[in-house]
Amino acid sequence: MSREHPTTPQGSGLTRRTVAKGAVWSVPAVALVSAAPAIAASGGGPLNFVGTPCKLPGNSAQDCAGVFAGLPGLDPAKAFAVPLLVTNNTVKPIVLKPSIAISSSGLPFVVVGIVPTYCTRIAPGASVKVIVYANSDNSANQGVTLSMTVRWGHDCNDTDHPPISIPGVSITGFAPCSSRTPFPTGSPTCDPPFYQSG
Numbered sequence: 050m051s052r053e054h055p056t057t058p059q060g061s062g063l064t065r066r067t068v069a070k071g072a073v074w075s076v077p078a079v080a081l082v083s084a085a086p087a088i089a090a091s092g093g094g095p096l097n098f099v100g101t102p103c104k105l106p107g108n109s110a111q112d113c114a115g116v117f118a119g120l121p122g123l124d125p126a127k128a129f130a131v132p133l134l135v136t137n138n139t140v141k142p143i144v145l146k147p148s149i150a151i152s153s154s155g156l157p158f159v160v161v162g163i164v165p166t167y168c169t170r171i172a173p174g175a176s177v178k179v180i181v182y183a184n185s186d187n188s189a190n191q192g193v194t195l196s197m198t199v200r201w202g203h204d205c206n207d208t209d210h211p212p213i214s215i216p217g218v219s220i221t222g223f224a225p226c227s228s229r230t231p232f233p234t235g236s237p238t239c240d241p242p243f244y245q246s247g
Contacts (some may be wrong), residue, residue, distance in 0.1 A: 052064065053174040093138050094104070094210060095171075095201055099134035099218045102195075103226035106188040113226065122161040124184040126137075129158065130226055131195070136176040139203075144168045149181050155193040158183040168205040190222045 084120050084156050103126040105113055116130075131151065137143045147167045151158040160183045181197075197215040202208065 055079055055197045079134070087120075094213060095143060096136040096138050097199065097213060097215060098134040099195070099215060100134065102129060102131040102220055102223055103189065104129050104188055104223040105226050116164075118139045119164070120162045120182050122184070123182055127188050128161075129156075129183050129185060129223060130182040131197075131199075133179045133181060134144075134176055135171060135179050135199075137171045137173055140173050141203050142170045142172055143168060143201055143203055144205055144207075145179065146205055148200070150198045151181065151195055152182055152197075153193040155191055156185045156187070156189065158185055158195075190224065193217070194219050222233050 050154045097160075105116070105123075118130075135145065145163065145167055147196055149160050149163060151160055161223055162182055164180045164182070165177070195218045197218070199213040199215065201213060202210050206221075
């Protein structure tokens with residue numbers, strides 16, 4: 050009488066890390082997070098890196114008038130920007146759907162909008178820098194732990210995919226997004242890579 054021995058399934062050889070290596074981005078990632086959605090017929094969900102967030106209030110908002118004009122609800126005194134790198138790891142175009150939510154320890158955040166706007170198409174295999182803009186109740190440069198929920202689909206009416214959950218991103222502080230003395234060199238910017246006061 051013979052016994053069958055169970056075998057351990059082998060991996061596909063393609064890991065999220067392998068896919069992410071192809072994405073080039075100048076903002077250092079503080080956390081690599083994996084996609085939460087189950088694999089659908091279109092493939093796995095998007096991959097996300099969280100970059101270095103910054104604050105926009107006061108003098109640090111110099112030359113950022115276009116950002117505030119494009120997002121009328123953004124508070125010039127208490128605004129923050131959180132950059133994401135979203136990689137479409139599916140075989141179809143995707144969009145980020147309204148709305149992205151941020152929760153944190155220490156500072157409350159209310160997301161006002163994103164750039165590029167919600168429902169902007171991201172082609173299969175493409176990586177797109179997304180800036181999430183949020184208001185808080187103060188402009189403190191303090192450490193927090195952020196968690197984010199990002200809704201996505203193949204179009205804005207797609208309800209087949211659960212949101213991506215990005216838990217526990219540790220942020221040591223929020224430096225200004227731009228300054229009169231850019232660091233390391235170049236013009237002040239409200240877009241990553243963020244120049245900080247030196």
